[in-house]
Amino acid sequence: MSDTSIEIKAAAPTAASASQAIRDYVSLLKPRVMSLVVFTGFAGLYLAPGELNAGLAAIAVLCIAIGAGASGAINMWYDRDIDAVMTRTRGRPIPAGKVGADEALAFGVILSGMSVMIMGLATNWVAAALLAATIGFYVFIYTMWLKRRTPQNIVIGGASGALPPVIGWAAVTGDVTALPLVMFLIIFMWTPPHFWALSLYRSGDYEAAGVPMLPVVSGRRETQKQILIYTLLLVPITLLPVAFETVGMLTYGLPAAAFGLVFILSAWKVFRDASEKNCRRLFGFSILYLFVLFTLLIIDQAAGV
Amino acid sequence: MSEEQKPSTREELYTRKRGKNLAILACIAVFAILFYVITILRMGG
Missing domain, CATH: 1.20.120 (Four Helix Bundle (Hemerythrin (Met), subunit A))
Incomplete structure (x- = not known):
């Protein structure tokens, strides 16, 4: 019987592998989609009557960005089977094998909870509730329910993309x-x-x-x-x-x-x-x-x- | 439902786990920093 001792080869920690991991996880957040969300969220915040400390306003916009990104990551987790088939999406981190499915889900869930909690602490719980509703709507209503069932998927599901300016507004005023x-x-x-x-x-x-x-x-x-x-x-x-x-x-x-x-x-x-x-x-x-x-x-x- | 590509070597597995750990560490660090910043800003008025 041959010696079957297992040689554990630890991956050599390199700056390249760490930076690549960061890029992979960032791409889970769909940064190109996030930019539009951030901008419209900022617009809602800027247009709202009243004042909000500049630092807290920046954090509110950051929370909108993170919340949007988190819902994108959960969407990528759920749609990994579709993404692997489509030319446009097969290079995404999960189908490309760069990030594991469970890891992407954990990342999305952690960021979702974090963004809602920080939004509530920084501004008010109306804005936090709207952010939570946005994430929930995108994940449960659009991604898990409508997308694979009806051609009206993006019509109804578009509501989640339309909420960021409302969130920004509510972050300042506490109402809509x-x-x-x-x-x-x-x-x-x-x-x-x-x-x-x-x-x-x-x-x-x-x-x-x-x-x-x-x-x-x-x-x-x-x-x-x-x-x-x-x-x-x-x-x-x-x-x-x-x-x-x-x-x-x-x-x-x-x-x-x-x-x-x-x-x-x-x-x-x-x-x-x-x-x-x-x-x-x-x-x-x-x-x-x-x-x-x-x-x-x-x-x-x-x-x- | 098709399987995503699983790591084929131990190196890939450790690299992926390392990436996950770094991502979670970053989340916790950002969360902690933001918590402190919010507290300071709110106390500052």
């Missing part, structure tokens, strides 16, 4: 009023054309993974129509702050209307021809559009001070 709800509505109505533009040129990926995105279930033509309809509904909603007389026409109304027209034009191009080029352009412009809208709101507020 009309303007944060309008900001919620803007992002909620923006989400479908944004994601459906992506799904039009990635429909093969979603079909292979068995995800019932609208192009897979109802076809490309129906998706093109729905993108246009939602865009036509979205643009007037973005002008509601003007109707409520909470923003200026020059600083917000006219530029928002101009960008809205460009968005409608992009959606019309996709309606006429859902080529990959048109869909990519619409997807890219939709991100710019949302950033511009919230930037205009911030500029309007700053100009009015």
Whole structure:
């Protein structure tokens, strides 16, 4: 019988392996998605009446970022089977074998709890409750329930992405009023054309993974129509702050209307021809559009001070 | 449900565990630091 003593080769601790681990765990948080969440959360905080210590405000925005990232990590844990199939996502840390599934789940859960608790301690428990609701909605309602069951998944699930400005607002005031709800509505109505533009040129990926995105279930033509309809509904909603007389026409109304027209034009191009080029352009412009809208709101507020 | 790639060597296993431990350590450190910062800011008014 041969000697079967086990040689334990410890992994040599290197700066490279530690930095790679950090990069892998950070990528679990979906940093590109997080940037939009952080910005809209900051916008809600900035636009809210009242004052919040700058340090606590920064911590509140950090909590929104961490909470969003945590829900992204849990989403990656739950969807690791789909991610392994889809071209767009197979390089993610779990399907690529860089982070274990249980480790990703633990990381997401710890960050979720941490972000909610810190938010409550730094600001108030209304904001903390809204953050907890956002994380819970994204994980349980969108990821675990809707995503694999209905083509309306991102319509309803988009509510979680629309809550950050409400959280930011509540962090300052402790309550929710009309303007944060309008900001919620803007992002909620923006989400479908944004994601459906992506799904039009990635429909093969979603079909292979068995995800019932609208192009897979109802076809490309129906998706093109729905993108246009939602865009036509979205643009007037973005002008509601003007109707409520909470923003200026020059600083917000006219530029928002101009960008809205460009968005409608992009959606019309996709309606006429859902080529990959048109869909990519619409997807890219939709991100710019949302950033511009919230930037205009911030500029309007700053100009009015 | 397909399996994610499991570590094929002990080195990979230890590297992955080390990564997990570093991530959790970072979370705890950030949590502690934020707790202190919040306390100081709130006491400062």
